[in-house]
Amino acid sequence: MLAIRISVDIGKTAVLSQGPMKKIFWLAVFVIWTSDLWAQSSFYQGKTVTVVAAASAGSLYDLYARLVAHYRQTHSRESQLHRPKHARAGSIIGANYIYNVVKPDGLSIGAVQPSIYFNQIQKQAEVKYDWVKFTWIGSTDKSDYLLYMRADLPYKSLADVRRAREPLKCGSTGAGTSGSYMPKLLEETLGTKFTVVAGYQGGGEIDLAVERGELHCRALTIQAYHSREPYHTWRKTGFARILMQTGKTRDPRLPDVPTIYELMNEHKTPEAERRLLPW
Numbered sequence: 001m002l003a004i005r006i007s008v009d010i011g012k013t014a015v016l017s018q019g020p021m022k023k024i025f026w027l028a029v030f031v032i033w034t035s036d037l038w039a040q041s042s043f044y045q046g047k048t049v050t051v052v053a054a055a056s057a058g059s060l061y062d063l064y065a066r067l068v069a070h071y072r073q074t075h076s077r078e079s080q081l082h083r084p085k086h087a088r089a090g091s092i093i094g095a096n097y098i099y100n101v102v103k104p105d106g107l108s109i110g111a112v113q114p115s116i117y118f119n120q121i122q123k124q125a126e127v128k129y130d131w132v133k134f135t136w137i138g139s140t141d142k143s144d145y146l147l148y149m150r151a152d153l154p155y156k157s158l159a160d161v162r163r164a165r166e167p168l169k170c171g172s173t174g175a176g177t178s179g180s181y182m183p184k185l186l187e188e189t190l191g192t193k194f195t196v197v198a199g200y201q202g203g204g205e206i207d208l209a210v211e212r213g214e215l216h217c218r219a220l221t222i223q224a225y226h227s228r229e230p231y232h233t234w235r236k237t238g239f240a241r242i243l244m245q246t247g248k249t250r251d252p253r254l255p256d257v258p259t260i261y262e263l264m265n266e267h268k269t270p271e272a273e274r275r276l277l278p279w
Contacts, residue, residue, distance in 0.1 A: 043106070052098050052110035091116050092126055092174065099129035118176035143223035144247040145178055146254065147186070149216055151241040158192050158243050158263060167193040168216040171206035174198050179206065182219030186244070189264055189273045211239075222251050246277075 053066070091112035098110040117131040147158075149168070155161050161168060172179030175198060183194035197215060200206045207230055209215045222245060225231045234240045242257045250259055258266075264274055 047107055050102075050108045052094065052102060052108060092119055092124075092176075096126075096128040099134075113177060115176050115178055115181065118181065119174075122175065124175065143221040144245055144251065145182055145219055146222050146225060146242050146246070146257065147182060147217060147219045147244045148225070148240040148242050150210060150213075151238055153216060155243070156241065158186065158190055159266075161192045161194075161243070162190065164193055167195040169195050169197050169214075170217040170219065171200055171209055171215045172196050172198040173200050173202060173206070178219050178221070179203075182246075183217075185276060186260075188276055189260065189269050190267050217243075222247075222254065226253055 051066075094110065095112045095116055098108070098112070102108045102110075116127075120127045120129070120131050147170075149155055149161075153168075155164065155168070170179060170183045174180065180196050180198060183192070183196055186192045187194060194217070197209075200209065203218075203220060203224070206215065206218050210218060211230070225242075231240075242254055244260055244263060245251055245254050245257050246260050248259065248261055250257065260277065
């Protein structure tokens with residue numbers, strides 16, 4: 001389970017990302033934001049805190065960054081939202097910007113997608129940051145994942161996907177994101193067939209591609225699917241069908257959608273493959 005994390009510069013620039021940090025987040029919120037400690041600090045007097053949004057406009061991570069910037073403006077001193085040029089590629093460009101360009105002066109926090117540590121582990125050439133040198137202090141959300149598919153396709157379950165004659169196409173912004181590794185995880189654990197089409201600028205572009213029929217499916221967080229358009233409209237019109245969720249128990253918002261654990265039991269997934277799940 002992953003959650004957005006908020007960090008403040010301690011020797012390096014601060015970053016927003018995801019991780020199982022809920023308790024730390026509430027402690028940070030209590031100590032830093034709901035108290036007057038920051039407001040009383042002479043260090044911040046007359047200075048601007050910059051929130052770096054390393055995500056495409058309209059994505060959930062962009063909305064989180066805007067929420068932080070708005071809260072700072074409303075309840076503390078001035079803040080501003082900054083988006084690095086071409087902030088896409090699963091937040092890699094944004095993370096590079098935060099790590100190498102933004103001054104490590106304690107006046108900047110950022111929002112990046114959590115899974116980009118996979119890109120560093122894979123030693124991809126475009127990675128110019130060191131994940132462990134970002135400092136984390138809290139969490140704003142935690143959520144499991146789901147896989148949606150166009151409802152007008154003849155695939156009502158992942159068992160149907162497994163029997164598909166051709167691999168179905170799921171969209172992704174790049175390697176290391178949930179849109180990339182989740183379909184691959186399902187292939188390993190459930191024997192499904194997917195082709196990951198990477199290179200989209202953001203989640204909104206992937207959703208548009210699904211609407212155009214360019215793609216069949218996408219993996220993302222359950223929270224994102226219940227937080228913004230086009231998903232509100234999709235749920236009303238029945239445009240998409242949810243085939244899987246990753247929690248150990250079913251989310252109350254998806255009571256009819258099987259968990260990956262249920263599906264692995266049904267598929268008789270070997271123990272070695274079950275260990276691939278990070279939850």
